[in-house]
Amino acid sequence: MKSTAILLLLVAFVTLSAAAKDYKAPWVEIDPSRVYRPKDLRQSERLFHEAKMKEIIDHAVSKGSVFASSVVNATSGQTICINTNAVGQKKDMTQHGEIVVMQNCSSIYGLFDWTGFYLYTTGESCPMCQSAAMWNRYSKIIFGSSIKFLYCNHCQSQILIESQVINAMGYGLNDFGEYVPAQIIGGILEENTNSLFKNYCNPGPNDTNSQSAQPACLTDSDDE
Ligand SMILES: *[C@@H]1O[C@H](CO)[C@@H](O)[C@H](O)[C@H]1NC(C)=O
């Protein structure tokens, strides 16, 4: 039964990849953006991001959540909005922490253009949140745990496009003049955020959590 399913999947995959070979985007495809790591940053900047990451980790813990996000005014250094994921509370799968905090901040401050503001998140932005941050033009997007870690090591459900891939493709946006790609900084306090997230790889017999995924990762998933 199981091997039949796998065989069918394999056939479907081979068929699909043959079709995908013929696909060509009608615009120029850009290489993924660089993801800056803690070691790439000046100490003062690294310490700043670590303090802001600690703030959302503490906020998540205080709310009994793991996905927390904040918006920081880069000019003043102040955190102006901080929220957690509200999927369960609102019964809405799109209420990820980043969406909640960006909507919260937009309704409070009424800005269209968030150039000069940073978006912090305990887990790397999914394609929906990354795209939303680009529409809003956040200047930096800073995450703790990577999608690769959450999906490959912790079996968490995800749409499998890393934020750096989407980040590079914003050049079609022109609402406030030519698009300047956000800087993505990953792995800030990731030892802390990595241990925050639940590991769904070995669910108990009664654990039917919908977040549980069976990863199809190609390489071993140690983050460098
Ligand atoms: C961001 O900080 C600057 C400098 O303090 C201030 O002038 C501006 O009003 C702030 N904007 C928001 C939305 O907090």
Ligand SMILES: *[C@@H]1O[C@H](CO)[C@@H](O)[C@H](O)[C@H]1NC(C)=O
């Ligand atoms: C923004 O989020 C805070 C914290 O959850 C909440 O108290 C406030 O009502 C929200 N404001 C808006 C306009 O959504």
Ligand SMILES: *[C@@H]1O[C@H](CO)[C@@H](O)[C@H](O)[C@H]1NC(C)=O
């Ligand atoms: C799973 O659920 C059954 C039935 O409610 C219960 O008897 C069993 O102890 C549970 N097993 C675990 C590991 O929680």
Ligand SMILES: [Zn+2]
């Ligand atoms: Zn998301």
